[in-house]
Amino acid sequence: MTLNRRLIATALLLVGLGLIPIIAKSIGYLFLLTLFTRIVILAIAAVSLDLILGFGGMISFGHAVFLGIGGYAVGIAAHHGYYSALVQWPIGLAASALFGLITGALCLRTRGVYFIMITLAFSQLVYFLSVGIDSYGSDDGLTIYKRSTMGGLIDLGNKTTFYYVCYASLLLCLFLAWRIVRSPFGRVIQAARSNENRLQVLGIATDRYRLVAYVIASTMCGLAGILLANHTDFISPALIHWTRSGDLMIMVVLGGMGTLFGPVAGTIALLVLEEVLSTITEHWMIVLGPLLLLMALFKRGGLSALLGGRKA
Template sequence: MRILPRTVSATVYTGFLVLLAIAPWIFSVIDEPFYLDLLSRGLILAVAALSLNLILGYGGMVSLGHAAYIGIGAYCVGIPAYYDFYNGWLHLGLTVLVSGLFALVTGAICLRTKGVYFIMITLAFSQMVYFTFVSLEEYGGDDGLVIYLRSEFPTWLSMDSPVALYYWIFTVLLITLFFIHRLVHARFGRVIVGSRFNEDRMQSLGYSTYRYRLSCYVISGVICGIAGMLLGNFTSFISPEMMGWTRSGELIFMVVMGGAGTLFGPLVGTAAFVFLEEFLSRITIYWHLIFGLMLIALVLFGKGGIHGWLSAFDSEEERG
């Protein structure tokens, strides 16, 4: 059992997680509660990015419709709350069920295609969900829905205060990181990674790759749904805007910026994204332009994203 991280990148990530763990305390000391909000939102997006990374980074399935699951998760809180059902287990169970089913049905169709067709069909399905919620007048349609109370859990699991909600999100993030870490090194994950590089070869080795990829797609959808459930609780106002295709694009940006197919890449990518969005937009209203230029630079020069830069400092034999 080793205690201290061995590589530069692992040291940075460990430090980052420790900072996240004590962040509410720091923000209360410097009396800046706004940053806790910013961080909470960032970590929710990080969970969504981690889930996208599972299919995009490890599995090579580029989905441009992943924000649909954020919306599904959020409405799995919003719609029961509209009828005064606030039980948190109900919200969580419903989120897992609906996002899992949606991923199973749409994934079964999407995974019959490859490359650009896969991108387009995932986009099409997410737009279907988007316009479905736009047209649901009962639940606010375009205007969205206000959630008056957060999901109710037993006292020790309560998410009622901002700090409690933050730790809820942080715990989900840690569980997701650990789960994905185990998953990609287990037999299942090896099949997913192998299929990304050479699906034909995997089939001739005896793997029915479609089943494995579909299962991976469902797991990813469920995790992203849970991120949506957290976002619904966090914003307490939900609208179809949450699942627009631009949000799906931003999730891809976070994954690629941090380093697709790496465990911590999406986390640091999301952190960078939220930071840039927040601070660039304070400097200039044309921040999207700077953002776009950075994206181009990243694609041209930044092989492996932020994780790639960090691991360049790791010594040769410890990398991997």
């Protein structure tokens, strides 16, 4: 009953995340809440990347661009005095979806290593756009003085409330991803990863399916960007730097590609590891770097493989 083991592990993980504000308050370690807010937000980005990378086999090396688009939508709107989430969030989501649609249609004409390079090129394009535009802070970034407002119903300024908003978003994205993966649409995406020719012979236009998956993943990551901008109250080109896209890939692979448990577990593992290592030594990256290399050499299935059994 390994499938149950996997289900139980995922459920425990999510329940644990839900209890974080209570745990943080009871042990008086409020920093934990800030750390886990970040983890939950980046987990959304990792889940979205896993949809195309893990399930779809599309190795995107520019996924952080959508964190940037979502983030800049919030930052630019706030810069012009529009604070309402009803304005900011749809703009961020729509911009991410649109950018995903346009670049996805172009990227998906390529395969393999060329896909890696072209997704990287498009993220660099936006990176340099954000560096070049002085009105929105260029290199120095843009401070957001007020978080998105929700008509007085929900106060995102409250740390616990904000955490639960992010948590609910993660649950929603996981649910969506779960439904997608198990739908006929999701089956096509996964089958196209293993044998694209066969699907095309069967009369399935795989590129269209891939493009839809790409747009869904883009939009989902845009949501993570929106939340991240609200979390840090600041946006800068660093959001889009290619090393950030690398971080997202690490989270997915560390946790286990092509599973829903994986990206969440991987995000927690990477960020907690960073936190722990950095308390031991300020040169923690000298440990993390070789760990990644070893992972690339010896991992098969990431943390998720520890649970055994079949995937999903």
